[in-house]
Amino acid sequence: MGHLLTSQSLQGRADRRPGLQLFALVLSLAASTGHSNAVAGEPPSPASGQEESAASPSGPCSETPAVEYPAEQLTRNQLKLLPAASEGPVPDVIGLMIPGRLYRESVQPYPGANAPAGPLDSLGFWILFVGDHGTQGGIVQAEWSLCSGKQTLETRQLGPESLKAREHPLIAEQNPELWSASHHLLLPGDLQADGVVYKVRWGGQEPASLTFHLPVERYEQKTALRLPLDEPARVEAGHLAVEHHRGEGSQWFALDLAGVDATTLAAVRTSDGLDNENFHGWGRNVVAPGSGTVVAARDGVPDNPRAGKGLDPKEHPELDDPVAGVAGNHVVIDHGNDEFSFLGHLQQGSIAVAVGDSVTQGQLVGLLGNSGNSSGPHLHYHLMACGQPFRCNGLPVRFEGVEIPYEGTFESYAPVRGTVLVPR
């Protein structure tokens, strides 16, 4: 359920290349069909071109210098890759990475889960090439290496079949101008991995390659955050692999939270209807997950009357703030430490705070709604590094005071799609 900020986010690219507008639409479509590869780590690739090597100080991590990415390249949250090295006649392509900065996200089990021992981190990223990647026989191989400084911890080569499996199906079908590969690694939490070297090879008569060395960080959340809802909620969409939030970097770690019946913790709807009133979450309190200052508070965006198609911003030019057409009524809280909470799709007329207000953790900011590009009543939440979506990186987030009511071994241990979160 729920697609928030997809088409807007890619506008910056559309400015440069007309064909990219289609991509924006493609990603919006992807919201409704998104499937996830879950936190399953990088599965072994099919036989073609696969190769692994043990830790070595002489692999790609030592051969390819890390490139510092200037801050201005992170605007619109789309990092234009600067190749660290190239070979051969490189085609006219634009390389992009989503998100603009690679963060390891802790998937440490929440209380109540019966999960494997030891901390784990997930690391997800998309590599996209726009333009003439079809020349010279196309991209025939990619290779990632996980680095600890100049030491290469692991290298994995991906042949055509493996790459095809990582391509977004709708992108492949509808926009041949784009080549994409999504990667989702699961790392032991104590693994000292601080970089990824990514190499793409073109085939044909004059083989060529581009290599990038991307820094990887483990983000330490600064703000103590609670669940922004008072009652149990189910994650209707998270941020695994190709889920729709992963179409844009500020939402890289976003969660769509739908209210569930407080007794069964199962039903999202009170009856079979699809009107907003048929949803348990509709009108529930949305509260500040952490203290701070309100830097955006938008009201007046009409509620979509029922679950289904969200509001199309193009049909509502009167919504002068383009974010509002997508995010609906929303509140952004500056936590005072370069962390900002974004709460979207709130009910029209329910916004209880104004720009400049100080809020305390747990204070009411609005009611759960269905405004903007929302496919049903739910709260979209994400933490980000600036006060405006699309303009900066999303940040990994972990709530305090939350339990996941599962008991089975290996059942959900992190807030992924389908997980119920219960405030304690």
Ligand SMILES: [Zn+2]
């Ligand atoms: Zn969302």
